Amino acid sequence: MPDIACLNGTITPLNDAKVSVNDRGFLFGDGVYEVIRTYGSRPFRLEAHLDRLYQSLSQVRIVPNWERATLTAWIDAVLARAGHAETKIYVQVTRGVAPRNHPFPPVPPTTLVTATEIHPLPADVVRAGVAAISMPDIRWARCDVKSLNLLPNVLARQAALDAGAFEALFVGDGVVREGSSSNVFGVIGGALVTPPLGPRLLPGVSRAYLLEVARDLGLTVHERDLSLAELQAADEVFLTGTTIEVLGVTRIDGATIGNGTVGPVTRRLAARFRPAARAAG
Ligand SMILES: Cc1ncc(COP(=O)(O)O)c(C=O)c1O
Incomplete structure (x- = not known):
């Protein structure tokens, strides 16, 4: 079963998703994330994870350029495309791509959602x-x-x-x-x-x-x-x-x-x- 990514709304095999070397997640670790898992192929406590993501975003002053329903649709889409028995969903939002300089740039955030197979502990x-x-x-x-x-x-x-x-x-x-x-x-x-x-x-x-x-x-x-x-x-x-x-x-x-x-x-x-x-x- 393939691992899948959704980068700013574009769905591809995970290995084909590419971000710029000027992404502030890469340069500064300037971003936040969530890890969500499925049980019975359904994301567990999705709303709690999204609430925490919004909380993290607001604390670091990243303004998402998507609605919550859009992010949920991206999560559903990577899940459906990956088709793993149980999936680990990773969501990362960075402050976006801009030449390296500390102040906030006027650019949209980079939003990545991935679906990979979950490997439980032995x-x-x-x-x-x-x-x-x-x-x-x-x-x-x-x-x-x-x-x-x-x-x-x-x-x-x-x-x-x-x-x-x-x-x-x-x-x-x-x-x-x-x-x-x-x-x-x-x-x-x-x-x-x-x-x-x-x-x-x-x-x-x-x-x-x-x-x-x-x-x-x-x-x-x-x-x-x-x-x-x-x-x-x-x-x-x-x-x-x-x-x-x-x-x-x-x-x-x-x-x-x-x-x-x-x-x-x-x-x-x-x-x-x-x-x-x-x-x-
Ligand atoms: C520092 C830290 N504490 C606690 C947790 C557990 O959080 P959760 O139950 O939401 O996965 C995590 C999860 O990655 C973590 O990174």
């Missing part, structure tokens, strides 16, 4: 859980904006892989914020604990959905700050994200979480998350 990885490391949070103070500027996230993720771990957890001002591309939860005394939303972390669509699932299951949820030591001492820890869904963490910086296996609350939430996501569309 079942044995999900079953066993993963290791994480902590990293000082050196990112900017607006991590609620889904900006293209991902250098600290890229460096942190690679540091995790280099250390034999899967994810890096950003820690700043004595509290854990989120992973390099995931939100983080602890299970402490039977209750779920996750850092509160604010400018230092991304309001994950999966995070919001997980909280709905947890409340449906009757779990107590606390959105509050957590120190790294508190998270390491939690009974269970897990990550959420569009592509990883719910993923247990069994070690942080070498310290074993709980009994070192993916715990019962994580397994219960993960089991509910995916079928419910499919049903919720």
Whole structure:
């Protein structure tokens, strides 16, 4: 099945889509993005992703030159053309193409939508859980904006892989914020604990959905700050994200979480998350 792109409304095979070297996304990382996945071939929580995209655009003062319905039509079109069983949809909007100069140029934004096949994590990885490391949070103070500027996230993720771990957890001002591309939860005394939303972390669509699932299951949820030591001492820890869904963490910086296996609350939430996501569309 082909991977498909829609660049400023023109649909092509992904490899045929080309942008200028003067695109400000390339020169400055001057843009924002979203990653959306399908369940049962339908984009999951599309409106929440589009709301967050509009929020990111307005925070960085990029004015889209399309209506929301047009963007939705482009997403539907790449999905239909790609025809994958399940798809990862990537949407990127940059400030457009102009000779390199910092001030905003009077040009339309560049809007890219791609559809590629989603590759779920291997079942044995999900079953066993993963290791994480902590990293000082050196990112900017607006991590609620889904900006293209991902250098600290890229460096942190690679540091995790280099250390034999899967994810890096950003820690700043004595509290854990989120992973390099995931939100983080602890299970402490039977209750779920996750850092509160604010400018230092991304309001994950999966995070919001997980909280709905947890409340449906009757779990107590606390959105509050957590120190790294508190998270390491939690009974269970897990990550959420569009592509990883719910993923247990069994070690942080070498310290074993709980009994070192993916715990019962994580397994219960993960089991509910995916079928419910499919049903919720
Ligand atoms: C920094 C960061 N936090 C959290 C998430 C999870 O967000 P979502 O559940 O919307 O995929 C992501 C996703 O890529 C991310 O990059």
